[in-house]
Amino acid sequence: MVLEYRSVEELNYYGSDLNKFMNEKCSKLMTVNNIDIVQYKRSKNILRIIESKHMNEKIPFSQKEVLEKFSKVFKFVNNDKDLDFPTLEVYIIKGNYPYNNVIIYDLINNNIKKINDINIFKKFCNFECDYNDL
Numbered sequence: 151m152v153l154e155y156r157s158v159e160e161l162n163y164y165g166s167d168l169n170k171f172m173n174e175k176c177s178k179l180m181t182v183n184n185i186d187i188v189q190y191k192r193s194k195n196i197l198r199i200i201e202s203k204h205m206n207e208k209i210p211f212s213q214k215e216v217l218e219k220f221s222k223v224f225k226f227v228n229n230d231k232d233l234d235f236p237t238l239e240v241y242i243i244k245g246n247y248p249y250n251n252v253i254i255y256d257l258i259n260n261n262i263k264k265i266n267d268i269n270i271f272k273k274f275c276n277f278e279c280d281y282n283d284l
Contacts, residue, residue, distance in 0.1 A: 181212040190236070191277040197236040203244045205251070217242065221257040228258070239281070245271075256281055 156170070164170040165184035172182045187200040201217060203209055217240055224238035238258070245252030249271050254263045263284045265271045273279045 181216055183213050183216050189277075194277050195236045196239060196277060198239040198241065200240075201242045203242060205244050205246050205253075207244070209242060214242075217257055225258045241281075254281065254284070 156164075156167075160170065164173065169182065169184055176182070185199055186202040187198070189198040189200065190196070199217070199220060201209070201213065221240045224240055227233060227235055228238055240257040242255040242257065243252055244255075248268060250266070250268045252265045252271050254265065254274070255261075256263070261281070263281065265274070265284060270279070270284060274281065274284060
């Protein structure tokens with residue numbers, strides 16, 4: 151569906167109308183980011199934030215900065231065993247469709263994994279295996 155008031159280029163550039171509004175009408179003295187994926191697997195009690203990039207795409211400094219701030223808070227929450235809260239995860243995933251080769255950056259634990267098997271990556275995306283088991 152193409153919205154008449156937005157060009158195809160705008161639809162590709164801005165993740166939402168609100169992103170466009172903030173870019174055009176709000177202060178430039180802040181970072182505004184669009185997060186690609188939030189997953190929650192109730193049966194495993196895991197909540198993930200994932201930023202997706204193409205294999206050769208750079209992640210802007212401001213976007214990485216925001217994700218790292220989430221990671222610090224999430225690590226603190228994960229380490230507090232008294233909280234009744236899901237395990238929190240933050241990843242940057244680099245790859246190109248159909249994702250035969252991907253790199254997964256775990257920002258909470260500062261780890262990098264390279265996956266060269268679409269089936270293993272699919273298991274990770276379906277919460278059928280943990281990051282540490284990749």
